[in-house]
Amino acid sequence: MLALAASAALAGGVEIVSPDSLHWRGEPAAPGAVVAVVHGDPRTGPYVIRARFEQGARSAPHRHPDTRTITVLKGRYFFATGTRFDPRALEGHGPGTLLVVPAGTPHFSSAPEGEVIVQESGDGPTALEPVAQP
Numbered sequence: 001m002l003a004l005a006a007s008a009a010l011a012g013g014v015e016i017v018s019p020d021s022l023h024w025r026g027e028p029a030a031p032g033a034v035v036a037v038v039h040g041d042p043r044t045g046p047y048v049i050r051a052r053f054e055q056g057a058r059s060a061p062h063r064h065p066d067t068r069t070i071t072v073l074k075g076r077y078f079f080a081t082g083t084r085f086d087p088r089a090l091e092g093h094g095p096g097t098l099l100v101v102p103a104g105t106p107h108f109s110s111a112p113e114g115e116v117i118v119q120e121s122g123d124g125p126t127a128l129e130p131v132a133q134p
Contacts, residue, residue, distance in 0.1 A: 032057030042124040052117045058110035061131040066122040070099040075116035079109045083131045106131045
């Protein structure tokens, strides 16, 4: 079950979520990675999540039923599309880079150079669907 971040509410509906309020959990599809819901609920509607990869972590090819917007917050995030993990296809992206991954697009990623933190947003319900290896 996803744990939602604690937040402070201000007048006018403004919500502030501090990094120390995030509830991180392991990500079985990406050993060495943890994820946290920052805002919303990925099961029901708009959401923002963060993923933190330790050096050497990687995600196997997978897809999501919703379009994902990914912003690199820390480190060099290596990303590629395809149904088979191919380290030669990975391209590194630094902090501030925005990636938009259309719904259903098979992709994979890794953090070979050090810790990486990315922030992803989409519109649920969402899921991580493993891609069968060809």
